[in-house]
Amino acid sequence: MSKDNxxxxxxxxxxxxxxxxxxxxxxxxxxPRSDIYETDENVVVSVDMPGVNEDTVDITLEKNILTINGxxxxxxxxxxxxxxxxxxxxxxxxxxxxxxxxxxxGIEAIFRDGVLKLTLPKAEEAKIKKISVKAK
Amino acid sequence: xxxxxxxxxxxxxxxxxxxxxxxxxxxxxxxxxxVAPSYPAINTWANEDGLFVSAEMPGVSTxxxxxxxxxxxxxxxxxxxxDDIPEDARIHRKERGYGKFSRSIQLPFSxxxxxxxxxxxxxxxxxxxxxxxxxxxxxxxxKN
Numbered sequence: 001m002s003k004d005n006x007x008x009x010x011x012x013x014x015x016x017x018x019x020x021x022x023x024x025x026x027x028x029x030x031x032p033r034s035d036i037y038e039t040d041e042n043v044v045v046s047v048d049m050p051g052v053n054e055d056t057v058d059i060t061l062e063k064n065i066l067t068i069n070g071x072x073x074x075x076x077x078x079x080x081x082x083x084x085x086x087x088x089x090x091x092x093x094x095x096x097x098x099x100x101x102x103x104x105x106g107i108e109a110i111f112r113d114g115v116l117k118l119t120l121p122k123a124e125e126a127k128i129k130k131i132s133v134k135a136k
Numbered sequence: 137x138x139x140x141x142x143x144x145x146x147x148x149x150x151x152x153x154x155x156x157x158x159x160x161x162x163x164x165x166x167x168x169x170x171v172a173p174s175y176p177a178i179n180t181w182a183n184e185d186g187l188f189v190s191a192e193m194p195g196v197s198t199x200x201x202x203x204x205x206x207x208x209x210x211x212x213x214x215x216x217x218x219d220d221i222p223e224d225a226r227i228h229r230k231e232r233g234y235g236k237f238s239r240s241i242q243l244p245f246s247x248x249x250x251x252x253x254x255x256x257x258x259x260x261x262x263x264x265x266x267x268x269x270x271x272x273x274x275x276x277x278x279k280n
Contacts, residue, residue, distance in 0.1 A: 033232045035219065035231060036227075037225040037226060037227045038228060039225045039226075040224070044225075046232065048195060049259070050193070050258065050259035051258055052258060053257075053258045073258065074190075079183055080183045080188050082180075082181055083181060083187070084178070084180040085180075086174075087192050113195055113196060113197055113256075113259050114193075
């Protein structure tokens, strides 16, 4: 796990620069680690965003681009000075291009313990249709 | 005579430079340059009353975290369960790790174990570790 961890940290440090524009907030932006799996009915996206809460996470689906934005609400303690530092606090942003058509009305988002879980149901026409072959 | 004087000083200078560079990379670098990344990543703040430790561990539930303090050692253990992925699912990305973890942190003082406070919110664990009252530095007034 640790080696895998290290590789991801590097990726996390990179700032997002899609279409060359910059974010308005001058704060470190991380690419959150994500899992994606797909079943016949749904596409499920899980995103690790420690420090974000359900009110500061923003999800948009425009055409087939899913964008997840999270603003960390983590507060540094008052009257303390930093002695040792391993992680940085920042915001999260990541976009995915979805290959299937999504039923927008059925999208479900759950935020729990710093993890966002998105269940995106596939639109009826994108579902795999099984064609039964009849023997004559 | 000239040579014997000169050579050791160059090496000493090189050693010093090497030490400086090592220190620079160890301190200033972001986490990917450090040798062994440990899980969970922690940040530590200090003041005269004690320490404040934060650990990032998304996806872990409160009941799966175990914190213990003995003398001057803080141990955080826990487990992050794997997601329930249906058997017929096709996995596209798997970047998040799961499993058991344990981390012990040596503290610069003995902790008053009775007064330790811990909270877990949005995947971040915060622990307040007050120093034992008897061990706190005492100010000594100078008498005239």
